Amino acid sequence: MSFCLPLQDQFDTLEKHTQWGIDILEKYIKFVKDRTEIEINYAKQLRNLAKKYQPKKNSKEEDEYTYSSCRAFLATLNEMNDYAGQHEVISENMTSQITTELARYVQELKQERKSHFHDGRKAQQYIETCWKQLESSKRRFERDCKEADRAQQYFEKMDADINVTKADVEKARQQAQLRHQMAEDSKGEYLSTLQKFNHEQREHYHTHIPNIFQKIQDMEERRIIRIGESMKTFAEVDRQVTPIIGKCLDEITKAVDSIDPKHDSQLVIDAFKSGFEPPGDVDFEDFTQPIKRAISESSLSNSKETKSESRFSSKSKGKLWPFMKKSKLMVLFEI
Amino acid sequence: MSFCLPLQDQFDTLEKHTQWGIDILEKYIKFVKDRTEIEINYAKQLRNLAKKYQPKKNSKEEDEYTYSSCRAFLATLNEMNDYAGQHEVISENMTSQITTELARYVQELKQERKSHFHDGRKAQQYIETCWKQLESSKRRFERDCKEADRAQQYFEKMDADINVTKADVEKARQQAQLRHQMAEDSKGEYLSTLQKFNHEQREHYHTHIPNIFQKIQDMEERRIIRIGESMKTFAEVDRQVTPIIGKCLDEITKAVDSIDPKHDSQLVIDAFKSGFEPPGDVDFEDFTQPIKRAISESSLSNSKETKSESRFSSKSKGKLWPFMKKSKLMVLFEI
Numbered sequence: 001m002s003f004c005l006p007l008q009d010q011f012d013t014l015e016k017h018t019q020w021g022i023d024i025l026e027k028y029i030k031f032v033k034d035r036t037e038i039e040i041n042y043a044k045q046l047r048n049l050a051k052k053y054q055p056k057k058n059s060k061e062e063d064e065y066t067y068s069s070c071r072a073f074l075a076t077l078n079e080m081n082d083y084a085g086q087h088e089v090i091s092e093n094m095t096s097q098i099t100t101e102l103a104r105y106v107q108e109l110k111q112e113r114k115s116h117f118h119d120g121r122k123a124q125q126y127i128e129t130c131w132k133q134l135e136s137s138k139r140r141f142e143r144d145c146k147e148a149d150r151a152q153q154y155f156e157k158m159d160a161d162i163n164v165t166k167a168d169v170e171k172a173r174q175q176a177q178l179r180h181q182m183a184e185d186s187k188g189e190y191l192s193t194l195q196k197f198n199h200e201q202r203e204h205y206h207t208h209i210p211n212i213f214q215k216i217q218d219m220e221e222r223r224i225i226r227i228g229e230s231m232k233t234f235a236e237v238d239r240q241v242t243p244i245i246g247k248c249l250d251e252i253t254k255a256v257d258s259i260d261p262k263h264d265s266q267l268v269i270d271a272f273k274s275g276f277e278p279p280g281d282v283d284f285e286d287f288t289q290p291i292k293r294a295i296s297e298s299s300l301s302n303s304k305e306t307k308s309e310s311r312f313s314s315k316s317k318g319k320l321w322p323f324m325k326k327s328k329l330m331v332l333f334e335i
Numbered sequence: 336m337s338f339c340l341p342l343q344d345q346f347d348t349l350e351k352h353t354q355w356g357i358d359i360l361e362k363y364i365k366f367v368k369d370r371t372e373i374e375i376n377y378a379k380q381l382r383n384l385a386k387k388y389q390p391k392k393n394s395k396e397e398d399e400y401t402y403s404s405c406r407a408f409l410a411t412l413n414e415m416n417d418y419a420g421q422h423e424v425i426s427e428n429m430t431s432q433i434t435t436e437l438a439r440y441v442q443e444l445k446q447e448r449k450s451h452f453h454d455g456r457k458a459q460q461y462i463e464t465c466w467k468q469l470e471s472s473k474r475r476f477e478r479d480c481k482e483a484d485r486a487q488q489y490f491e492k493m494d495a496d497i498n499v500t501k502a503d504v505e506k507a508r509q510q511a512q513l514r515h516q517m518a519e520d521s522k523g524e525y526l527s528t529l530q531k532f533n534h535e536q537r538e539h540y541h542t543h544i545p546n547i548f549q550k551i552q553d554m555e556e557r558r559i560i561r562i563g564e565s566m567k568t569f570a571e572v573d574r575q576v577t578p579i580i581g582k583c584l585d586e587i588t589k590a591v592d593s594i595d596p597k598h599d600s601q602l603v604i605d606a607f608k609s610g611f612e613p614p615g616d617v618d619f620e621d622f623t624q625p626i627k628r629a630i631s632e633s634s635l636s637n638s639k640e641t642k643s644e645s646r647f648s649s650k651s652k653g654k655l656w657p658f659m660k661k662s663k664l665m666v667l668f669e670i
């Protein structure tokens with residue numbers, strides 16, 4: 001035992017280490033839960049964004065969505081909703097494929113860990129019991145040897161004493177023989193207990209305890225594999241939505257590609273054209289002709305302002321413009 | 336003018352429509368700003384998440400990151416930080432490439448719009464002024480014709496009256512001639528004003544106003560193209576970070592792939608091994624030999640319990656286990 005180092009409580013150490021392993025798992029579960037909440041929150045904000053800018057139902061705003069640019073914006077809003085949905089998918093899949101699974105696994109792991117340390121302590125108690133039996137067996141043999149020795153010395157003393165009766169010598173001889181026999185019996189029992197102890201001790205250190213440690217090691221390695229799988233799922237769940245988010249973005253681009261400024265202009269022309277033809281040239285009114293004079297006189301006072309209005313405005317503010325319904329020359333936005 | 340429809344205030348309508356176009360642009364700017372805030376907020380939460388689970392500096396926790404599974408978690412945290420960074424990039428690029436640009440453009444657009452409507456109103460005022468000149472010119476001609484007519488009637492009346500002097504007849508004749516001449520002059524001026532008005536009116540309806548409407552239409556179409564470009568950028572900015580986010584996810588997977596349960600076990604073995612060899616077989620102590628007796632007697636009373644302790648525990652609670660430093664048979668986790 002030349003390489004002997006101070007004894008250590010290996011089971012305590014391993015108990016602490018495996019508890020740390022469970023803590024790490026629970027920390028990871030908490031981490032993923034936090035992430036799912038962030039995703040849910042992000043998705044909620046994106047959905048609110050899409051809702052906030054949605055045209056109000058049955059309002060004038062809805063009509064605006066006949067314009068291609070407005071339709072592209074509407075498509076953007078709808079795609080933002082789908083985009084949000086994908087982040088909800090991240091959250092849902094992380095919950096079902098990671099946190100729920102790992103939480104169940106942690107319970108199993110706690111049970112398994114408990115059972116290994118229980119087995120370890122039981123083996124420990126058993127070998128201690130064997131040791132106590134050996135000690136007790138050895139002490140009995142030692143005591144019996146002393147008794148035999150003492151009986152032998154007494155017999156030898158009696159045998160050498162000339163004042164002692166033969167009967168007393170014989171009694172002492174028999175007593176010594178009996179004690180010797182008893183010591184021989186104790187020796188036999190001690191030898192058999194020692195043999196049994198050495199066998200159990202070898203089993204304990206070379207089979208039982210190594211087996212338990214191996215099981216703990218296997219458990220630990222399974223825990224590490226399991227957390228690794230979850231970490232991979234963590235990235236995978238995220239990666240899975242990437243192409244769908246990509247499609248959302250493509251849909252926005254596609255909607256934008258169908259924006260048609262000329263078409264939108266035509267809608268404005270169709271909606272706002274007056275259908276009024278531009279006035280032709282004003283005719284010369286010849287007041288030198290006596291025939292026309294009477295007409296001029298009757299219409300003069302009340303027609304001049306009306307005429308001015310009808311030419312340029314309907315409400316006398318001079319802001320209204322008449323245009324043709326169809327013309328080679330000019331329609332609102334249509335040349 | 337058979338297709339004449341009621342007059343409409345085309346400029347008012349167009350002013351309203353182009354204002355709506357500006358409102359749409361400003362609404363889109365607001366939408367993108369809202370999106371950038373959501374991205375900033377999302378990134379902030381992801382950064383906080385990464386920070387929250389980071390091992391505390393100079394603590395025992397830091398040592399834990401010698402384990403490959405802990406290192407994979409640390410890599411996950413670091414990648415989440417980069418992931419957050421990409422959403423900050425979305426926010427920054429949307430701000431610089433969309434909101435800042437569009438905000439500047441809206442200012443230009445407002446200026447341009449103002450100038451077109453100013454030109455339109457100026458043209459409107461000009462043609463109204465021409466119309467008023469024509470009306471006034473026509474009224475003067477009409478009035479002068481009346482005066483000439485009246486002077487002619489007066490002259491004819493005087494000429495027929497036998498009680499009137501020749502001088503008075505001559506005066507009335509000259510007066511009638513003068514009035515006739517004045518009416519002729521007014522007619523000439525009226526004709527020229529009419530000719531000018533008809534020219535200006537044709538220019539107005541067939542050139543000036545169509546030009547202004549065309550400019551407004553161009554402006555509108557540029558606005559639609561511009562908002563379309565921004566909408567495309569909106570998707571593009573998002574699309575650009577996708578491969579980088581993909582790399583973050585790949586880095587997580589890569590870190591997970593280097594998780595090595597056997598290596599982590601070895602670290603535990605190296606850290607916790609006791610270096611204590613399992614005890615060998617216990618020897619038989621023969622108390623039947625008188626020589627051994629003296630040794631046995633002196634060590635018996637105080638050594639038996641100590642021996643029991645040194646075999647299984649250092650603190651008498653029977654929990655401590657000795658193991659070998661190196662052994663073919665059994666080391667903690669190493670078989």
